[in-house]
Amino acid sequence: MTKKIAVLGAGSWGSILASVLIENGHQVALYSNSPEQVAELNNKHTNSHYIQDYTYSPKLYATVDLKEAVTDADVVLFVVPTNVTRIVAKQLTPILAELGTKPLIVHASKGLELGSHKRLSEVLAEEIPSENRSGIVVLSGPSHAEEVARQDITLVTAASDDLANATLVQDIFMNDYFRIYTNTDVVGVEMGAAFKNIIAIGAGALHGLGYGDDAKAALMTRGLAEISRLGIAFGADPLTFIGLSGVGDLIVTCTSVHSRNWRAGNQLGQGKDLATVKEEMGMVIEGVNTCQAAYELAAQKNIEMPITEAIYNVLYRDQDVKNEIAKLMQREGRSESDNK
Numbered sequence: 001m002t003k004k005i006a007v008l009g010a011g012s013w014g015s016i017l018a019s020v021l022i023e024n025g026h027q028v029a030l031y032s033n034s035p036e037q038v039a040e041l042n043n044k045h046t047n048s049h050y051i052q053d054y055t056y057s058p059k060l061y062a063t064v065d066l067k068e069a070v071t072d073a074d075v076v077l078f079v080v081p082t083n084v085t086r087i088v089a090k091q092l093t094p095i096l097a098e099l100g101t102k103p104l105i106v107h108a109s110k111g112l113e114l115g116s117h118k119r120l121s122e123v124l125a126e127e128i129p130s131e132n133r134s135g136i137v138v139l140s141g142p143s144h145a146e147e148v149a150r151q152d153i154t155l156v157t158a159a160s161d162d163l164a165n166a167t168l169v170q171d172i173f174m175n176d177y178f179r180i181y182t183n184t185d186v187v188g189v190e191m192g193a194a195f196k197n198i199i200a201i202g203a204g205a206l207h208g209l210g211y212g213d214d215a216k217a218a219l220m221t222r223g224l225a226e227i228s229r230l231g232i233a234f235g236a237d238p239l240t241f242i243g244l245s246g247v248g249d250l251i252v253t254c255t256s257v258h259s260r261n262w263r264a265g266n267q268l269g270q271g272k273d274l275a276t277v278k279e280e281m282g283m284v285i286e287g288v289n290t291c292q293a294a295y296e297l298a299a300q301k302n303i304e305m306p307i308t309e310a311i312y313n314v315l316y317r318d319q320d321v322k323n324e325i326a327k328l329m330q331r332e333g334r335s336e337s338d339n340k
C-alpha cells in the first residue's frame with residue numbers, strides 16, 4: 001500500500017533510502033536544511049557531494065520546508081547525523097502538534113547522543129510526545145548507500161518494541177534487492193549499530209599501519225566481545241550481536257572502502273591528524289563521538305572495553321596508534337570464556 005513518507009536528512013543514506021522508497025511506489029518528500037542541495041536534487045536530480053554518478057528519480061521531491069515535508073506523512077524517517085537528531089526532533093514536534101498528525105517515527109542513524117549517552121530511539125521518544133507519533137522503529141544493519149544506490153543486495157533490520165510497527169517498516173522497504181528482518185530488541189540493535197563504528201575506526205587504523213588479516217580478524221572478534229558486553233549490561237539480547245546489526249554491520253564497516261569510519265581510521269593510521277581527516281571527509285564519522293559516549297558509559301558501568309579505550313586515547317588524548325596497539329598486546333592473559 002502506498003504511503004506518504006517524509007525523509008529528514010538528504011545526505012548519502014537519507015537520499016538513497018528515499019530512492020528505495022520511491023522505487024517501492026511510495027510518495028516521498030526529502031527534507032534538507034540546504035537550499036543549494038534542494039535545488040540540485042530537484043533540478044538536476046543529483047546529490048553530487050554525497051553520492052557520485054547517480055541520478056535520482058524525477059519523482060523525488062526535495063524541500064527545505066520541514067512542515068511541507070511532513071504534512072500528511074504516514075511515516076517520518078530521520079536520517080540526520082546523531083548529533084542533530086534531537087535538534088531536528090525539536091523542530092518537528094510543534095509542526096506535528098499544529099498539523100494534529102501522528103506518523104510512525106523511524107530512524108536510520110547510528111550513534112549515541114553525547115552527554116546523555118542516550119540511544120536515538122530514546123531521544124526521539126523524549127522529544128516527540130506519544131500523541132504525535134504512532135510508534136518508533138529503528139532501521140539498521142550492514143548497508144552502504146553506494147551499494148544500495150546500485151541496487152546491490154542489502155539486508156537490514158527493523159527493530160521496535162511493537163512488532164506490528166517493525167513489520168510495517170519491513171513491508172514499506174522490502175524489495176528484491178533490499179530485504180528487511182524484524183527484531184524487537186531495540187537496545188541491542190541500536191547499541192550494535194553505534195559501537196561497530198568505533199571498532200571500524202580501529203580496523204581502518206590497522207590497515208593504514210600495514211597490519212595483516214589476522215590482526216583485523218582479532219580486532220573485529222574482540223571488538224564484538226566488548227560491544228556485546230556493554231550492550232548486555234544495558235539489557236540487550238546477546239543474540240542480537242550475532243545478527244545483522246551486530247556482527248553483520250561490524251563486518252561491513254570494518255572491511256568496506258565505502259565506510260567513512262574505516263576510511264577515517266585508515267588515514268589516522270597513515271599519520272593524518274583527526275581535524276584534517278574530519279574536514280577532508282565532509283560527511284559524518286559517527287564513531288568519533290560515539291567512542292567518547294561509549295568510553296564514558298563503560299566507565300560508569302565499570303565494564304572493560306580495552307579497544308574502545310585505545311581508540312579513545314588516539315582520538316581524544318593524542319596518543320600514538322602503534323603505542324596503543326602495543327599496550328593492548330601487553331595486557332595480562334585472559335580466558336576467552338570470561339568475556340572480559
Ligand SMILES: NC(=O)c1ccc[n+]([C@@H]2O[C@H](COP(=O)([O-])OP(=O)(O)OC[C@H]3O[C@@H](n4cnc5c(N)ncnc54)[C@H](O)[C@@H]3O)[C@@H](O)[C@H]2O)c1
Nearest residue numbers: 009010011012013014033079084109110143144145283284
Ligand atoms: N551513508 C551510509 O551508507 C549509511 C548507512 C547506514 C546508516 N547510516 C547512518 O545514517 C546517518 C546519516 O548518515 P549519512 O551517511 O547520510 O550522513 P551524511 O554526512 O552523508 O549526510 C548527513 C546529512 O544531514 C544533513 N544535516 C545535518 N544537520 C542537519 C539539520 N540540522 N537539519 C537537516 N539536515 C541536516 C546534512 O546537511 C547532510 O545532508 C548516520 O548516523 C549514519 O551512521 C549511513
Ligand SMILES: O=P(O)(O)OC[C@H](O)CO
Nearest residue numbers: 141142143258259260261
Ligand atoms: O560509512 P560508515 O562508516 O558511516 O558506515 C555506514 C553504515 O553504517 C554501514 O552499515
